[in-house]
Amino acid sequence: MAYQFDFPAVFDYTDALVTGAGVTLGLTLVGALLGGALGTLGGVVRAWRIHPLDWAFRLYVEVIRNTPFLVQLLFIFFGLPSLGVQINEWQASILTMVVNLGAYTTEIIRAGIEATPRGQIEAAQSLAMNRWQTFRHVVLRPSLQRVWPALSSQVIIVMLGSAVCSQIATEDLTFAANFIQSRNFRAFETYLVVTFLYFLLALLTRQLLNWVGRRFVAPRRPCSPEVR
Amino acid sequence: MSLVDIRGVHKHFGSNHVLKGIDLAVEPGEVVAIIGRSGSGKSTLLRTLNGLESIDAGEIEVDGTALKAHQDSAEQLRSLRLKVGMVFQQFNLFPHLSAGENIMLATTVVQGMDQESARDTAKAMLLKVGLQDKFDAYPDQLSGGQQQRVAIARALAMSPRVLLCDEITSALDPELVNEVLAVVKQLAAEGMTLIMVTHEMRFAREVGDKLVFMYQGLVHEYGDPRELFAQPRTPELASFISSVM
Ligand SMILES: Nc1ncnc2c1ncn2[C@@H]1O[C@H](COP(=O)(O)OP(=O)(O)OP(=O)(O)O)[C@@H](O)[C@H]1O
Ligand SMILES: [Mg+2]
Numbered sequence: 001m002a003y004q005f006d007f008p009a010v011f012d013y014t015d016a017l018v019t020g021a022g023v024t025l026g027l028t029l030v031g032a033l034l035g036g037a038l039g040t041l042g043g044v045v046r047a048w049r050i051h052p053l054d055w056a057f058r059l060y061v062e063v064i065r066n067t068p069f070l071v072q073l074l075f076i077f078f079g080l081p082s083l084g085v086q087i088n089e090w091q092a093s094i095l096t097m098v099v100n101l102g103a104y105t106t107e108i109i110r111a112g113i114e115a116t117p118r119g120q121i122e123a124a125q126s127l128a129m130n131r132w133q134t135f136r137h138v139v140l141r142p143s144l145q146r147v148w149p150a151l152s153s154q155v156i157i158v159m160l161g162s163a164v165c166s167q168i169a170t171e172d173l174t175f176a177a178n179f180i181q182s183r184n185f186r187a188f189e190t191y192l193v194v195t196f197l198y199f200l201l202a203l204l205t206r207q208l209l210n211w212v213g214r215r216f217v218a219p220r221r222p223c224s225p226e227v228r
Numbered sequence: 229m230s231l232v233d234i235r236g237v238h239k240h241f242g243s244n245h246v247l248k249g250i251d252l253a254v255e256p257g258e259v260v261a262i263i264g265r266s267g268s269g270k271s272t273l274l275r276t277l278n279g280l281e282s283i284d285a286g287e288i289e290v291d292g293t294a295l296k297a298h299q300d301s302a303e304q305l306r307s308l309r310l311k312v313g314m315v316f317q318q319f320n321l322f323p324h325l326s327a328g329e330n331i332m333l334a335t336t337v338v339q340g341m342d343q344e345s346a347r348d349t350a351k352a353m354l355l356k357v358g359l360q361d362k363f364d365a366y367p368d369q370l371s372g373g374q375q376q377r378v379a380i381a382r383a384l385a386m387s388p389r390v391l392l393c394d395e396i397t398s399a400l401d402p403e404l405v406n407e408v409l410a411v412v413k414q415l416a417a418e419g420m421t422l423i424m425v426t427h428e429m430r431f432a433r434e435v436g437d438k439l440v441f442m443y444q445g446l447v448h449e450y451g452d453p454r455e456l457f458a459q460p461r462t463p464e465l466a467s468f469i470s471s472v473m
Contacts, residue, residue: 119316119320120320122280122316123316124334125309126309126383127313127334128306128386129338130306133337133338137322137337138322138333141324218324
């Protein structure tokens with residue numbers, strides 16, 4: 001007997017899908033901003049070997065990189081309350097995204113900073129710029145430029161990974177999928193639509209990050225290449 | 229008193245004793261050309277003059293700012309670097325900034341110049357090196373010779389008392405060497421104090437007021453370039469000259 005597809009059974013729940021996708025995007029946005037900030041700090045600390053923060057970041061990065069995202073999430077959601085820290089599923093999800101992305105970003109940005117040609121720093125020094133001025137005006141932007149594709153990919157990896165946040169009842173896109181298919185019993189159609197939505201979100205996020213990269217990270221080029 | 233005073237400077241890289249007691253004085257407006265074989269310590273000497281390399285013994289004094297071995301606080305280094313500009317073999321322009329912004333960066337950030345005056349200064353400096361129409365060009369849109377001239381303009385914008393040049397034409401295609409040397413020559417004519425490591429022997433003889441021949445970490449010969457090229461006093465300089473000319 002041929003399977004009868006019933007997509008309208010999914011689209012009855014469009015509201016839930018839209019809300020879920022919004023939550024996933026929101027988690028990603030906050031995670032990327034805070035995680036990016038944490039990772040930039042970490043990258044600088046690691047590249048400049050600022051003691052004792054240096055080894056703290058090193059430990060942090062190793063722990064995060066070598067444990068599953070889901071376990072990090074469960075630890076934060078169920079573990080922290082045992083220590084007396086009250087945390088709801090939202091806070092736990094966001095915190096896990098930030099902590100996870102922060103660790104990977106630390107390593108990516110560290111690599112970008114360390115790839116700065118020695119001559120760039122010497123040129124800044126010879127112009128009497130101090131360490132902070134050199135970092136802020138000479139090192140930072142080209143370093144971000146170098147690693148922007150890697151950073152973008154990591155944000156998307158974490159966005160897709162955020163699906164596990166539904167495990168602690170964060171009402172993201174995957175949570176919506178589980179909810180819908182438990183009502184309409186149309187698992188195939190529901191997960192197909194949600195798969196497609198994740199795909200769209202990932203494409204959208206990459207486009208957005210590419211635009212941010214072109215607009216704010218890459219040099220502001222005059223349009224004509226005929227300057228020479 | 230001399231503008232630059234180098235007294236008994238020693239430098240080691242691990243067990244490699246690279247500078248073995250350098251004494252050298254440079255007067256205001258002098259053009260000093262440093263020559264010598266690869267590895268004789270020319271770049272290292274130049275780099276100690278603006279604190280890019282620390283020294284292990286001796287003293288360096290530029291226009292009243294002294295730097296001794298193990299006495300180089302951030303404040304001393306800043307004060308020294310405000311008086312000493314440097315131009316590098318590889319240009320080292322900041323790739324994310326236009327030519328104009330490259331020049332404006334240190335004048336605004338370090339000297340606290342406002343945008344308006346910094347822009348005017350940058351334009352004046354670009355005019356000086358013949359690149360007044362390249363203010364908005366990015367380094368990768370410029371030829372090597374143009375990049376090096378922007379680098380010179382960037383150093384000059386800080387109004388240094390001395391300009392250090394480390395083989396600034398060595399990375400250039402032969403046909404671009406002259407446009408850079410012309411700028412240096414013009415600076416010399418305007419009375420800029422220049423200390424330059426160079427492989428351009430003819431230029432050293434023509435433009436230099438003093439010639440320094442470095443050999444195994446020491447100033448082996450020092451004097452008038454025309455005299456030394458014509459009559460080297462030591463066999464080491466004689467053999468060096470005959471090997472490069
Ligand atoms: N950062 C460094 N660490 C270790 N050794 C160094 C360093 N910089 C220079 N040296 C060594 O010091 C010696 C002198 O080097 P320097 O660059 O001053 O020579 P140079 O006269 O400028 O030579 P060249 O004509 O090739 O530029 C060389 O033996 C070099 O290997
Ligand atoms: Mg050298």
